[in-house]
Amino acid sequence: MDSKSGKTISKAVISRLPGYHRFLGELAAAGIERVSSQELSRLMKITASQIRQDLNNFGGFGQQGYGYNVRRLYSEIGRILGVGRPHNLIIVGAGNLGRAIANYHGFSEQGFNFCGIFDANESLCGQEVAGLSVMSVDKLEDFVRDYDIDIAVIVVPKEAAQKVAEELYRMDIKHFWNFAHTELSLPDDAIVKSVHLLDSLMELSFEISQKEMK
């Protein structure tokens, strides 16, 4: 069990874990061996107290009087996040965003392997994207049965997203990284992580408006 005594980790803590992983990765790459919560605090602009609280959800990775070993903490957080251990993904939707995701190599460096890319538009099928040949969504069922697919990336128009997700769920895919501009509604054992780009841009726009009213 990752978290001490199996207690649930709050959303707030989870959302900071990738940040720890990123900063520690940079420190490790810079050849830095140890870091204190105070140094990390300055770097990440969160309090040292919060850093220690967050890490202690998972165990005592530090040493009094010394701080934290950078490489050790980096790999512990990686393990907690489940990176490293390989994940097999498919991309559903071979539009611009689907292609962009397939082509970004930062994902595979962390063990996220794109195994197939699918589109409903037959005229796209056979095109090569990031070393994969775009397949018809008709082939999804067979493909998912043959490979051990863990996560589906939903990059289809919002009108199609719910239906596609339900079909994938029936094919026993329970984990979704959703880029469609809509919420997916699936049974409780499904895990959906949505990235709503327009929402993010709107939050920026809100902050701009607030600043200009000052």
Added chain:
Amino acid sequence: MDSKSGKTISKAVISRLPGYHRFLGELAAAGIERVSSQELSRLMKITASQIRQDLNNFGGFGQQGYGYNVRRLYSEIGRILGVGRPHNLIIVGAGNLGRAIANYHGFSEQGFNFCGIFDANESLCGQEVAGLSVMSVDKLEDFVRDYDIDIAVIVVPKEAAQKVAEELYRMDIKHFWNFAHTELSLPDDAIVKSVHLLDSLMELSFEISQKEMK
């Protein structure tokens, strides 16, 4: 002033505003005229109490015994978010993700207009992306002076992001939508909204790991 008596709106509230906008847009498109906080609560899976609290940060948009007028509330939230009012953006980085963003039409529908796309790689210059011709980053300074650019989308490799952002800041661009896998560090009057896709995928991976440990 948007918020009642000018008080600062919490991050938590801001993050829910685009969701309200989206759901109300869908209700309006479906021809639904009124909605109560309780109905919206069921739809959005947040409590009715929270919805009323959130909205009352900005004023009383509802009516006792009736609820909220869908079209009115939709447009009020749009106004609060600063959508509708046009924003001029440039995209810096004409890689796959930059192109995908330029090509997604959902942004311009909300008043976010892409005016130019730039890349440091001269061999990409002149290529057409979403009706725009990719320009050399050398042209940025003149372009930004001539057009009224409000927001820069940073879609360059993480090694280049900080430098590019600083240059844009010097050219008087203060608002950044950052997709590079690093934090941007800029003076306090800059507003940076980052989208770290890998972080999002790692959060999903974390939740998968947690589920599998149960």
Added chain:
DNA sequence: TAGATTGTTAATCGATTAACAATC
């Protein structure tokens, strides 16, 4: 008017920060 539902205050819950004893 009676019923419904808001706007708002008060109560609860959870997350962050502060403090410090434990210990390397």
Added chain:
DNA sequence: TAGATTGTTAATCGATTAACAATC
């Protein structure tokens, strides 16, 4: 040992939920 810094408990702060008077 003395100094540094963690792990952890307690105090504070902020966000969510509950409750209900106001009112359409």
